[in-house]
Amino acid sequence: MGFxxxxxxxxVGSNVLAKADGTLNVAxxxxxxxxxxxxxxxGIEVILVSSGAVAAGRAVLEPSKKTDAVSKRQLxxxxxxxxxISRYSDFFNEHGLTCAQVLTTKENFSSRAHYLNMKNxxxxxxxxxxxxxxxxxxxxxxxxxMFTDNDELxxxxxxxxxxxxxxxLSNVNGVYNADPKEEDAELIPKIGLNEKEPENxxxxxxxxxxxxxMLTKFRLAKKLANxxxxxxxxxxxxxxILIDLLTGxxxxxxxxxxPSPKPASGVKKWIAYSDGFAKGRVVVNQGATDALKSDKxxxxxxxxxxxxxxxxxxxxxxxxxxxxxxxxGLGKAQYGSEKVGVEKRSEKQKALVHYDYLYMEx
Numbered sequence: 335m336g337f338x339x340x341x342x343x344x345x346v347g348s349n350v351l352a353k354a355d356g357t358l359n360v361a362x363x364x365x366x367x368x369x370x371x372x373x374x375x376x377g378i379e380v381i382l383v384s385s386g387a388v389a390a391g392r393a394v395l396e397p398s399k400k401t402d403a404v405s406k407r408q409l410x411x412x413x414x415x416x417x418x419i420s421r422y423s424d425f426f427n428e429h430g431l432t433c434a435q436v437l438t439t440k441e442n443f444s445s446r447a448h449y450l451n452m453k454n455x456x457x458x459x460x461x462x463x464x465x466x467x468x469x470x471x472x473x474x475x476x477x478x479x480m481f482t483d484n485d486e487l488x489x490x491x492x493x494x495x496x497x498x499x500x501x502x503l504s505n506v507n508g509v510y511n512a513d514p515k516e517e518d519a520e521l522i523p524k525i526g527l528n529e530k531e532p533e534n535x536x537x538x539x540x541x542x543x544x545x546x547x548m549l550t551k552f553r554l555a556k557k558l559a560n561x562x563x564x565x566x567x568x569x570x571x572x573x574x575i576l577i578d579l580l581t582g583x584x585x586x587x588x589x590x591x592x593p594s595p596k597p598a599s600g601v602k603k604w605i606a607y608s609d610g611f612a613k614g615r616v617v618v619n620q621g622a623t624d625a626l627k628s629d630k631x632x633x634x635x636x637x638x639x640x641x642x643x644x645x646x647x648x649x650x651x652x653x654x655x656x657x658x659x660x661x662x663g664l665g666k667a668q669y670g671s672e673k674v675g676v677e678k679r680s681e682k683q684k685a686l687v688h689y690d691y692l693y694m695e696x
Contacts, residue, residue: 337378337580339498344370345383345488349505350570351418352389362570363421366503369576370465371429378580379460381495382433383468383488384422390414415469422467434464437471443490444611449604453494460495486607489554492563493603500558501579502551503570508589509552525591527559527696555591560696561606562597566590598693605651605664605693612653612664614646614671616686623656626663626694633685634665634692636677645671652687666691 346366353359370380388407391414397406419435426433436455442448459466470487485502492500512519555565568575568588578585598606618626622638634654646652647670654662665687669677677683 336582337373337376338582339378339580341379341495341497342373342580343381343383343488343492343495343497343500344503344576345484345500346385346503346570347484347505348385348389350503351384351386356389356392358386358390358393358417358421360421364425365573366570366576367422367425367429369574371426371431372577373580374431374463374465375429381456381460381466381468381491381497382422383484383491384418385469385484387411387414387418387469390417411471418469419467426465432464433467434459436466436468438468438487439471440610443604443608446601446604449494449608456491456495485550485554489558490607492558493561493607496597497563499564499566500555501566501568501576502555503568503575504551505569505571506548507569507587508567509548521587522589525555525559525589527592527594556696557606559591559593560598561603562594564591564593599690601666601691602693605666605691608651609653609664611651613644613650614652614667615643615655616652616671616674617641617643617655617657618662619657623662626654626692631689633689634687635683636674636686637683639674639678639686642671642674647671654687661695663692663694665693 351359351362370382374380388410391410391412394413394417395409397409401409415435415437419433422433436459438452442452456466468487468491470484488500488502491497507521509522509525510519511522551567555567558565566579566588567590568579568585572578572585572587575585575588577583579588616634616639618634618638619640622634625632625638626634640657643655646667648667650667651664652667653664656662668684668686668688668691674686677686
């Protein structure tokens with residue numbers, strides 16, 4: 335039996351793993367594990383990004399009325415994560431396989447050193463034939479430092495470990511050209527690199543238990559596809575959906591985002607998913623905008639900078655903005671904002687952002 339990929343990241347959402355009352359759907363977890371075990375035994379490396387801890391925790395304990403929203407979430411996550419990972423561990427053990435819990439926060443990706451440390455952890459687990467089960471550590475995350483949802487986390491993980499594809503299992507079939515509730519709404523089976531139209535038809539509605547909606551999934555999938563990683567958005571309620579996708583079987587009712595043939599470098603991947611940590615903002619003129627948008631490999635020289643909106647230090651990530659206020663990209667500063675003026679007057683200007691550390695938005 336042939337398989338389309340040898341390394342995959344699978345993200346499964348809360349609404350797939352939890353019943354309407356918030357308790358875990360144990361049968362669905364068992365079926366998911368059966369599929370992953372089958373793939374793993376056929377030589378495919380699988381990283382699982384699993385939601386469901388908060389949903390599982392809801393069924394364990396109802397907090398007192400005094401408990402605020404963030405504290406409730408922390409309580410449910412702490413209680414539910416035990417239930418969730420215990421289920422996974424038991425089911426993988428039945429197949430003679432070992433899984434590991436990897437809890438992370440957004441701050442773990444804030445610096446290149448943290449990022450590489452996380453990457454090394456994942457690599458070590460995979461080398462030892464262990465299946466990593468990744469989730470955000472909601473017990474210590476606070477609102478402003480949280481991932482948008484586990485979709486965002488799964489994109490970062492897929493990119494970090496150089497997965498060939500990310501498979502997002504949700505409670506919907508994929509991306510539609512209109513609200514799926516409308517009668518004439520049609521599923522889009524394939525979305526090319528330059529297609530942005532479906533974004534307009536997607537509502538920002540969130541699922542019952544999860545934090546992310548279809549809009550988050552669409553934008554994440556587009557970013558990953560631009561970095562050379564294909565994305566399958568499929569219905570996690572379909573039997574054997576993972577095996578069907580990997581064996582090349584025609585899966586009706588799912589959306590595939592076509593990847594760029596040129597994968598981004600490791601450094602650029604880190605920068606691409608670290609926009610929440612950008613310290614500085616620089617505005618560039620039309621000449622610099624045109625140069626950066628061209629197909630040529632160019633660096634950002636200080637001569638093109640017209641304004642520094644936020645100060646920054648050497649090594650900080652900075653957001654590059656055009657004069658209309660549109661974000662062009664992100665980059666790692668080679669020196670602090672106080673030196674930009676001096677470099678501007680220099681005969682041989684040193685690039686503020688070298689091309690190797692520049693990520694351009696598509």
